[in-house]
Amino acid sequence: AQSVAQPEDQVNVAEGNPLTVKCTYSVSGNPYLFWYVQYPNRGLQFLLKYITGDNLVKGSYGFEAEFNKSQTSFHLKKPSALVSDSALYFCAVRANDYKLSFGAGTTVTVRA
Amino acid sequence: DSGVTQTPKHLITATGQRVTLRCSPRSGDLSVYWYQQSLDQGLQFLIQYYNGEERAKGNILERFSAQQFPDLHSELNLSSLELGDSALYFCASSVALAGGGDTGELFFGEGSRLTVL
Numbered sequence: 005a006q007s008v009a010q011p012e013d014q015v016n017v018a019e020g021n022p023l024t025v026k027c028t029y030s031v032s033g034n035p036y037l038f039w040y041v042q043y044p045n046r047g048l049q050f051l052l053k054y055i056t057g058d059n060l061v062k063g064s065y066g067f068e069a070e071f072n073k074s075q076t077s078f079h080l081k082k083p084s085a086l087v088s089d090s091a092l093y094f095c096a097v098r099a100n101d102y103k104l105s106f107g108a109g110t111t112v113t114v115r116a
Numbered sequence: 117d118s119g120v121t122q123t124p125k126h127l128i129t130a131t132g133q134r135v136t137l138r139c140s141p142r143s144g145d146l147s148v149y150w151y152q153q154s155l156d157q158g159l160q161f162l163i164q165y166y167n168g169e170e171r172a173k174g175n176i177l178e179r180f181s182a183q184q185f186p187d188l189h190s191e192l193n194l195s196s197l198e199l200g201d202s203a204l205y206f207c208a209s210s211v212a213l214a215g216g217g218d219t220g221e222l223f224f225g226e227g228s229r230l231t232v233l
Binding site for chain 2: 036038040045046047048049050053055094098102103104105106107108109
């Protein structure tokens with residue numbers, strides 16, 4: 005069975021500061037890893053994914069994520085956060101069974 | 117706009133009733149996923165269809181059923197509704213790969229908010 009853990013329910017940062025949202029996963033075989041963002045009253049939007057190759061993946065809106073196989077982690081990062089980055093962020097993992105399993109989500113608040 | 121259309125956006129009904137939620141995937145996407153989002157359960161995978169066939173099943177109750185039609189739209193049927201079924205139901209579609217399967221990158225609709233009274 006596959007699972008995703010997002011250890012922080014909330015992350016608060018000041019605008020302009022680095023933003024990190026943590027994610028660890030458990031899956032049999034090679035993982036497909038994803039980050040999605042959800043704004044209030046909206047559906048989820050794809051940010052980035054890791055399937056294979058370079059451990060540092062760049063995505064939309066200046067976000068990037070680093071795959072660490074030994075730590076089974078896939079943390080989302082942004083060097084300089086914006087107030088508009090305030091949203092709910094989901095990490096997701098998929099194995100060979102096609103099911104995409106989401107973490108519980110992390111609420112990011114960026115204060116001006 | 118993701119290109120995935122869900123109807124209705126809001127639905128209020130009573131316990132014991134049956135409702136149908138409809139989803140039209142993005143043009144060209146063969147995979148359709150259904151998810152339930154609630155405050156206490158988070159985002160739960162229900163079921164996935166690929167080109168009309170059921171591909172993966174998650175935590176879908178026996179009272180719930182789904183299908184994908186030849187035109188690739190999908191419907192999620194919820195019956196004998198209970199208060200706990202109140203949630204936001206999302207449909208998502210995914211880009212198909214040439215050899216079958218999909219990329220796993222999902223495009224979500226805006227959701228159907230179901231309230232059971």
